[in-house]
Amino acid sequence: MDTSKRPITKYLAGIVSQLELDQPDIVSLADIASYVSVDANRVPPTRVAHELKKLGWLIPTSQPGFYEFSPGANSGAFSRGGKTADIKAIAAAHPEIEWCYAFQSALYYHGIVDQLPDEPQLSVRTNNVRNIPVTFRKYAKSAFLSRLAPQIINGNPVERLETLLVHICAKPGHVNDWFLYEEHLPLIWEACDKDRIMEELSGRSTATKNRLAYLLSGVAPDFSSKIDSAMKSPIHFYLPIDPVLIKGKDNE
Numbered sequence: 001m002d003t004s005k006r007p008i009t010k011y012l013a014g015i016v017s018q019l020e021l022d023q024p025d026i027v028s029l030a031d032i033a034s035y036v037s038v039d040a041n042r043v044p045p046t047r048v049a050h051e052l053k054k055l056g057w058l059i060p061t062s063q064p065g066f067y068e069f070s071p072g073a074n075s076g077a078f079s080r081g082g083k084t085a086d087i088k089a090i091a092a093a094h095p096e097i098e099w100c101y102a103f104q105s106a107l108y109y110h111g112i113v114d115q116l117p118d119e120p121q122l123s124v125r126t127n128n129v130r131n132i133p134v135t136f137r138k139y140a141k142s143a144f145l146s147r148l149a150p151q152i153i154n155g156n157p158v159e160r161l162e163t164l165l166v167h168i169c170a171k172p173g174h175v176n177d178w179f180l181y182e183e184h185l186p187l188i189w190e191a192c193d194k195d196r197i198m199e200e201l202s203g204r205s206t207a208t209k210n211r212l213a214y215l216l217s218g219v220a221p222d223f224s225s226k227i228d229s230a231m232k233s234p235i236h237f238y239l240p241i242d243p244v245l246i247k248g249k250d251n252e
Contacts, residue, residue, distance in 0.1 A: 098125035100150035
């Protein structure tokens with residue numbers, strides 16, 4: 001390990017060595033306490049964190065008590081994860097919250113688009129935005145109680161494409177980049193499991209079902225008709241993929 005740019009005091013050497021072996025993305029004060037216990041230095045975790053931060057081995061996140069680890073390979077106190085590391089820290093502090101990357105972020109992780117949005121787009125699996133912790137609201141673009149569990153892609157929870165289609169139709173007011181869905185809809189549809197779409201759509205409002213039927217009418221007219229026929233009393237109130245016209249009231 002090259003320590004020429006980031007010195008290590010004697011009592012921190014064992015802790016940094018263990019961090020280098022474990023290569024954690026996020027380190028909490030509880031993690032540091034376990035390292036201190038193993039190293040038998042009897043130094044308070046808060047002091048260890050302060051020293052490691054001062055020396056550039058730990059980078060603060062927006063979540064108090066949680067840090068991003070900057071390994072020796074970084075050759076300096078540089079963040080590897082940026083906002084992603086911040087999200088991981090917030091999530092680690094709130095393990096009870098079910099969340100996932102959604103909307104354009106989900107499209108990126110599924111390989112539909114080539115770039116992440118400037119700001120990460122998350123969704124929290126709940127039916128009320130008031131249930132979202134304040135720290136999560138910095139990144140949580142939407143609250144949506146999905147039927148399907150998120151898909152894990154490269155260690156990240158990501159909204160399934162089947163869920164995404166239903167989500168944007170249930171929460172049209174949360175979508176700012178409709179052109180992306182219009183442009184990539186054939187790819188999204190091709191990658192979807194049709195039974196899972198129906199599972200995600202089950203129990204949704206008539207307006208949500210109508211929007212999805214309209215959205216898919218061009219790429220999958222038979223499936224669109226299937227959605228229409230599954231509704232007992234369909235009300236044909238469609239919202240086209242137009243950011244000017246889509247600003248209606250969310251229904252889920």
